[in-house]
Amino acid sequence: MNSVNAADSGQAQASVLLAHEGGLHARPAVTLTKLAKTFNARILLASDAAGPWIDAKSVVKVMAMKTRRGAQLHMQAAGADAAQAVTALVKLIEDDFVGGPP
Amino acid sequence: MSNVGIVIVSHSPDVARGAADMVRQMVGAAVPLAYTGGNPDGGLGTSVEGILEAIDTAWSEAGVAILVDMGGAETNSEMAIEMLPPERRSRVVICSAPVVEGAVMAATEAWGGSDLDTVRRTAEELGGASK
Numbered sequence: 001m002n003s004v005n006a007a008d009s010g011q012a013q014a015s016v017l018l019a020h021e022g023g024l025h026a027r028p029a030v031t032l033t034k035l036a037k038t039f040n041a042r043i044l045l046a047s048d049a050a051g052p053w054i055d056a057k058s059v060v061k062v063m064a065m066k067t068r069r070g071a072q073l074h075m076q077a078a079g080a081d082a083a084q085a086v087t088a089l090v091k092l093i094e095d096d097f098v099g100g101p102p
Numbered sequence: 103m104s105n106v107g108i109v110i111v112s113h114s115p116d117v118a119r120g121a122a123d124m125v126r127q128m129v130g131a132a133v134p135l136a137y138t139g140g141n142p143d144g145g146l147g148t149s150v151e152g153i154l155e156a157i158d159t160a161w162s163e164a165g166v167a168i169l170v171d172m173g174g175a176e177t178n179s180e181m182a183i184e185m186l187p188p189e190r191r192s193r194v195v196i197c198s199a200p201v202v203e204g205a206v207m208a209a210t211e212a213w214g215g216s217d218l219d220t221v222r223r224t225a226e227e228l229g230g231a232s233k
Contacts, residue, residue: 030128030210037214059210060228102130 004086012041012086013076015049016093024067031100033059035092038101041079043089049074056089106212106221107134107160110205111148111179112171115140121169121202129209136160148175153182157194165193165218167208167225171201193218199225 004014020028036043036056043056047067054061056075067073073093077085092100108125112118118139125135136159141147153168160166170176176196183194195218197204204225211224 026206027128030206033210034129034213058224059207060224063228102132 004083004090010080010082011076011078012082013074014086014090015072015074016090018067018069018071018073018093020069020093020096023069023071024062024065024073026063028097029063030059031097032089032092033057033062034101035088036085039077039079039081039085039088041077041082041085043075043077043082043085046074047071104162104164105133105215106164106208106218107136107157107162107166108205108209108212109153109156109160109166109168110135110137110139110201111153111156111168111175112137112139112201113146113148113173113175114171117171117201121205124202125205125209128206129213133209133212134160134162134166135209148178150178150181150185153179154185157182157186157190161190164212164215165195167212167218167221168194168196169199169201169205169208169225170196195219195222197222197225199228203228 044053045056046053047065075086110118110121118137122137136156138152138156157166168179170179179196207228208221208225211221
């Protein structure tokens, strides 16, 4: 399920398949972190829905997840722009990390 | 608020330039960046003058974070900081982190406007996380 679930305002979740060659390695981790930082919402990532959840704006933690290709990447966001943040991050991953912030 | 600048100091000009290339390609041009390496004779080494120039090139009102490879790169960077005008001195820090990985991590943190202390802590937090 790659859909964004924005149940109530200020909260959003999604789960997306990581199809990128090589998984969430250095360059995509940097791109994802930069995009996350453009939103005010608190954004958490996990490769297991049960956690642990890490801060998507921390490049060190995103890289340390070592998420492999084929893994399901779970995200949840809280804040006024949570839905936009999750939508943008899902799109980035679905677009194979092309078109992130400059 | 401007982004913190990043300075890369290596004994090898090739390493310094290569690390800077990685920052440019991975993080982009929104973070002020400069590198320096090698001695004036073209050999391995670092120079206080070169580091001062790099700090000037990468200067940002938000401050500058320096990544060094080892030994003289660090002591020369400390010396360069001491030679800065007093109003700039307190806004330049040396990160205790591996030069290549630290530069990419620090620049990513600097992107989007994190303050100097956060940038330094991110570089120093990485340990083996980038491997």
